[in-house]
Amino acid sequence: MGGDHGPPVTLPGLGLAIARLPGDVRFLIHGDEAQIAPVLARLPALAGRTDVRHTDKMVASDEQPAVAMRRGKGSSMWNAVEAVKTGEADAAVSCGNTGGLMAISKLILRMSVDVERPCLVAPWPGVKGVTTVLDVGANIDCDAERLVEFAIMGEAFHRVAHGVARPTVGLLNIGSEDMKGHEEVRQAHAILKSGRFDLDYRGFVEGDDLSKNTVDVAVTDGFTGNMMLKVAEGTARYLGGELRTALSSSLLAKLGTVLAWPGLLKFREKLSPPAAAPLLGLNGIVVKSHGGASDRDVADAVCMAADLAQSDFASEIERNMTRLSAALEAAPAVEEPS
Amino acid sequence: MGGDHGPPVTLPGLGLAIARLPGDVRFLIHGDEAQIAPVLARLPALAGRTDVRHTDKMVASDEQPAVAMRRGKGSSMWNAVEAVKTGEADAAVSCGNTGGLMAISKLILRMSVDVERPCLVAPWPGVKGVTTVLDVGANIDCDAERLVEFAIMGEAFHRVAHGVARPTVGLLNIGSEDMKGHEEVRQAHAILKSGRFDLDYRGFVEGDDLSKNTVDVAVTDGFTGNMMLKVAEGTARYLGGELRTALSSSLLAKLGTVLAWPGLLKFREKLSPPAAAPLLGLNGIVVKSHGGASDRDVADAVCMAADLAQSDFASEIERNMTRLSAALEAAPAVEEPS
Numbered sequence: 001m002g003g004d005h006g007p008p009v010t011l012p013g014l015g016l017a018i019a020r021l022p023g024d025v026r027f028l029i030h031g032d033e034a035q036i037a038p039v040l041a042r043l044p045a046l047a048g049r050t051d052v053r054h055t056d057k058m059v060a061s062d063e064q065p066a067v068a069m070r071r072g073k074g075s076s077m078w079n080a081v082e083a084v085k086t087g088e089a090d091a092a093v094s095c096g097n098t099g100g101l102m103a104i105s106k107l108i109l110r111m112s113v114d115v116e117r118p119c120l121v122a123p124w125p126g127v128k129g130v131t132t133v134l135d136v137g138a139n140i141d142c143d144a145e146r147l148v149e150f151a152i153m154g155e156a157f158h159r160v161a162h163g164v165a166r167p168t169v170g171l172l173n174i175g176s177e178d179m180k181g182h183e184e185v186r187q188a189h190a191i192l193k194s195g196r197f198d199l200d201y202r203g204f205v206e207g208d209d210l211s212k213n214t215v216d217v218a219v220t221d222g223f224t225g226n227m228m229l230k231v232a233e234g235t236a237r238y239l240g241g242e243l244r245t246a247l248s249s250s251l252l253a254k255l256g257t258v259l260a261w262p263g264l265l266k267f268r269e270k271l272s273p274p275a276a277a278p279l280l281g282l283n284g285i286v287v288k289s290h291g292g293a294s295d296r297d298v299a300d301a302v303c304m305a306a307d308l309a310q311s312d313f314a315s316e317i318e319r320n321m322t323r324l325s326a327a328l329e330a331a332p333a334v335e336e337p338s
Numbered sequence: 339m340g341g342d343h344g345p346p347v348t349l350p351g352l353g354l355a356i357a358r359l360p361g362d363v364r365f366l367i368h369g370d371e372a373q374i375a376p377v378l379a380r381l382p383a384l385a386g387r388t389d390v391r392h393t394d395k396m397v398a399s400d401e402q403p404a405v406a407m408r409r410g411k412g413s414s415m416w417n418a419v420e421a422v423k424t425g426e427a428d429a430a431v432s433c434g435n436t437g438g439l440m441a442i443s444k445l446i447l448r449m450s451v452d453v454e455r456p457c458l459v460a461p462w463p464g465v466k467g468v469t470t471v472l473d474v475g476a477n478i479d480c481d482a483e484r485l486v487e488f489a490i491m492g493e494a495f496h497r498v499a500h501g502v503a504r505p506t507v508g509l510l511n512i513g514s515e516d517m518k519g520h521e522e523v524r525q526a527h528a529i530l531k532s533g534r535f536d537l538d539y540r541g542f543v544e545g546d547d548l549s550k551n552t553v554d555v556a557v558t559d560g561f562t563g564n565m566m567l568k569v570a571e572g573t574a575r576y577l578g579g580e581l582r583t584a585l586s587s588s589l590l591a592k593l594g595t596v597l598a599w600p601g602l603l604k605f606r607e608k609l610s611p612p613a614a615a616p617l618l619g620l621n622g623i624v625v626k627s628h629g630g631a632s633d634r635d636v637a638d639a640v641c642m643a644a645d646l647a648q649s650d651f652a653s654e655i656e657r658n659m660t661r662l663s664a665a666l667e668a669a670p671a672v673e674e675p676s
Binding site: 206208229234249256262270 | 400464475479550564567568573584586587591593604
């Protein structure tokens, strides 16, 4: 039911996902059957692999997380996450209210060892591949310990999702010198630098390091991360539009565009923003797609959820969270940077 | 002396600026004459309009602002700002240490009425023109009142710099609902919404609204603003590189590129980041260019400084700061948003 458009976009998204997934992947669709049935009727291949679980209750897009948690029981979002808890589903996907999804997921699935709240991850495309950026919107205020947790969860996620044996980790800041940034980021830097963690920590990185893929995992608070993600999406969309204008500005330019088309098609893919972000830190897999998700974005999110469910992602996170707990106990008291 | 390269880049930058400025604009160059003289010797047109003020003292790029302020007297940065104070110069331009420039400028030029610290502005190009974004790196921790000050200073700057009679103002946040974001941003929203200010305030905007130019002026704290600016620069550079690859991927693509070249040249300009940012809130004009500035970037910064010096920018800010002071006194106590 989530996203700006609901079933008319989410169900065709599932239809696209089918073609990319193994034949034994099945779907539970939670929501209002009266809205779902007519769309599903036009997608017979999907209908054959789908069970609809009716509910007319929904979490609204402007609902406060605490309210979603208290009153959300029996809503489509709640039921989707609960199916992961009961083991009926291997993963849940939502394009709905991010704060609500986070609160409900936390309540139903509980957190991994010692993690306070889930966080959101985004794959950031760049010149050398992909950087995993977190948190991109789940946690607005983050203290130093939260940022360190992100580093450890992000590293584990990157290893599983991208098959990198020892991912490098950086902390996003507005400069590379130790004295830069606010207190939380300087304290997290001091903790990560202490060497008590089994991480390949590379220190501070800046906003332009993301597209350079300077590190595999880049850590920041959810406010900054969400802003950066939206800025990158906006910049890419703007430049894509400007390029279109430039390439249709004359007859010769249009002819040139036709000749260069195969290359330009590949370029166009680079302009689309990452469509899906898993919630990290939960005992279970929940993937969030953005509210304005298209059917292709929904398909990407569903495929990511299926990939994660088939990997050893959950146990990898579990192992690392135990490590985090031990490391935090052993960590030295943080000194105020001079 | 500032920036990654010093005189070999900053002086040719002045050389480029000459061609774009009225013939009566003259330059004071502050720094080490031994480094300046050989470069200036190769730029006779510039040399004729320049006085060199020798000092071998410099503010280092990693110097703490407080240290720069205490020990910076007599440095090239200090002397450039002091020349504005004495009236010998109409504006100062630096590519040096941002924090140091801010501290020294504040000490020498003092702040306008009721402004605590200067802030940095960036022009943000987009589909409909330019959005003025502030703060982009001068103030890391900002309370609600600071954010409101940015709104008022940014609106005044945008009116002067872009000739818009009544600029629209937005507050950057991770969503458009009143409950979104951290406390500072929600409080600033409540103050701006109260209607006690003579501003066309449009509420919350998101990261992707910058390239859409949804508002004329977008306000945020210096940490987030700097991150966003670097992300936009990084994204543009990455996409520019990918486009180059795409357009040289085959012989046909290369031929197409030649045909579309005039359009592509126009597009390439859109990829370059804004080169200069004025410090707002001072009794005097100081423009900062980034550390990695090229000669063209230096020229852009110098031309911006000259434009501001010739406008009624200073008195416009002064008028608005008086208005801010009165409005803040009249503003209602901020209620905690429900």
